Amino acid sequence: MTRIHPTALVDAHAKLAADVEVGAYSIIGPDVEIGAGSRIAAHVVLDGRTSIGADNQIAPFCSLGGPPQDKKYSGEPTGLQIGARNVIREYCYFNTGTVQDSGVTRIGDDNWIMGYVHIAHDCVIGNNTILANSVQLGGHVQVGDWVVLGGQCGVHQYVQIGAHAMAGAHSYVSQDVPPYVMCSGYPAAPHGLNSEGLRRRGFDAAAITLLRRAYKLLYRQGLSLEESRSAIDALARDALERGAAVHLLSDFLASAQRGIIR
Numbered sequence: 423m424t425r426i427h428p429t430a431l432v433d434a435h436a437k438l439a440a441d442v443e444v445g446a447y448s449i450i451g452p453d454v455e456i457g458a459g460s461r462i463a464a465h466v467v468l469d470g471r472t473s474i475g476a477d478n479q480i481a482p483f484c485s486l487g488g489p490p491q492d493k494k495y496s497g498e499p500t501g502l503q504i505g506a507r508n509v510i511r512e513y514c515y516f517n518t519g520t521v522q523d524s525g526v527t528r529i530g531d532d533n534w535i536m537g538y539v540h541i542a543h544d545c546v547i548g549n550n551t552i553l554a555n556s557v558q559l560g561g562h563v564q565v566g567d568w569v570v571l572g573g574q575c576g577v578h579q580y581v582q583i584g585a586h587a588m589a590g591a592h593s594y595v596s597q598d599v600p601p602y603v604m605c606s607g608y609p610a611a612p613h614g615l616n617s618e619g620l621r622r623r624g625f626d627a628a629a630i631t632l633l634r635r636a637y638k639l640l641y642r643q644g645l646s647l648e649e650s651r652s653a654i655d656a657l658a659r660d661a662l663e664r665g666a667a668v669h670l671l672s673d674f675l676a677s678a679q680r681g682i683i684r
Contacts, residue, residue, distance in 0.1 A: 427464070445482070454487065459508065470518045471501035475531070478504060481512045490517045490543030492561060498525070505531035505549070522564055525554050527629050530567075548585065566601065568623060584674045586623070588616045598678040600640065602633050610683050612641055629664045632657070640675075647682065651675050661682040 424438050427446040432438070442456045445464035450456075454468045457476035462468070465482045470620055472487035478642035480486070487502045503526055504510075514535060519526045523544035529535075530549040538556040541547065545559050547566035557571045560579030565571075569583050572591030577583070583599045590606030590613075599605055601655040602615045615637045622631050639645065639653045651672060658668035675682065 433575050439476075444478070450663070451487070451629055466646070469512075471499060472504070472518070473501065474510075475506035477507045478510065480510045481514075481537075484514045486510075486514070486516045488515065488517055490520050490561070492520050492543055494522060495543075497522055500525045500543075500565045501527075502527045505533075508535065510535045511537040511614045515541070517543040519544045521565070522673075534606060536573075537583055542579070552593070558660055568619070570619065572606075574633045578680075581680060582678065585670065586616055586619055589594075597680045598674075598682045600678075600682055601674050603683070605683055611684055623660045625667070629667055631670075632664050633667060633671070635669055640671075641684070647675065 423589045424440055426443050426444040429446045430444045430448045433452040434451045436450045437455040439456060439458035441458055443461045447464055448462055451469040453471045453658045456474045458476055459477040461636045462480050463482045466480055467485045468487055470487035477493055483494055492658050494644060498521045500561045502516055507607045517527060518627040519581045520543050529544055529547040534552045535546060536553060536555045539553050540558045540642050542559055542561040544562045546564045548565060551565055552570045554571060554573040556574045559575045560577060562580045566583060566585035568586045570588040572589055573589060575589050575593045578596040578652060581598055582597055584601030587599045589595055589610055591605045593610040595610045602616050606612060606613055617630055630632050636654050636657055640650045651668045654668060654672045658665040658672060660669055
């Protein structure tokens with residue numbers, strides 16, 4: 423049975439699974455859907471065309487599904503989609519999308535999103551990410567799987583951050599961050615391969631050694647971006663079964679729109 427605190431305001435048209443919990447003074451709008459096992463704490467506002475999957479935990483004072491902070495927005499029916507098993511801590515603010523992009527802000531599964539994080543319109547967040555306290559993402563940002571962003575990290579609109587990358591606390595990220603790369607600073611600069619993170623996720627020593635070679639081709643050999651891509655492609659072809667990890671890097675470089683951190 424759904425457990426809704428008597429002070430909560432849940433619109434009659436909202437769709438809540440049978441075992442959803444809603445805390446005191448929370449407000450849930452008419453176009454909100456919440457999946458099984460999710461817990462909404464006190465003083466939460468869920469608005470807009472917002473879909474929340476199963477087993478999410480949303481802490482007090484979050485505001486999710488509000489309109490985008492974009493002057494071009496004119497009330498179009500855009501949305502916010504949140505996957506399963508996410509932990510969303512206090513005072514987070516996530517916007518819906520805009521029609522200038524896909525119209526949907528998307529957050530995947532198993533993410534750990536700490537207090538005061540802002541995810542702006544049209545962002546796409548992958549799975550298993552960690553966004554530390556006060557991370558601020560501009561509109562249209564894409565964050566790959568297993569990314570870690572340190573506290574008070576700011577990311578410029580349209581930036582892409584590749585899978586398994588890591589940005590240090592207080593960093594300002596204004597260009598794309600390739601997969602596997604650690605960066606920090608204002609503006610953010612590369613500081614090596616995220617080797618420890620890769621080990622924790624099951625990458626073996628041979629795969630990490632291969633990715634170190636790719637990192638050196640990208641950052642240590644004085645090559646242009648196009649020359650680096652060609653050398654990394656050749657490395658991936660020679661790597662046989664471990665080439666997929668390097669191909670992920672090469673494909674990212676081919677799609678970078680804002681240039682990469684250098």
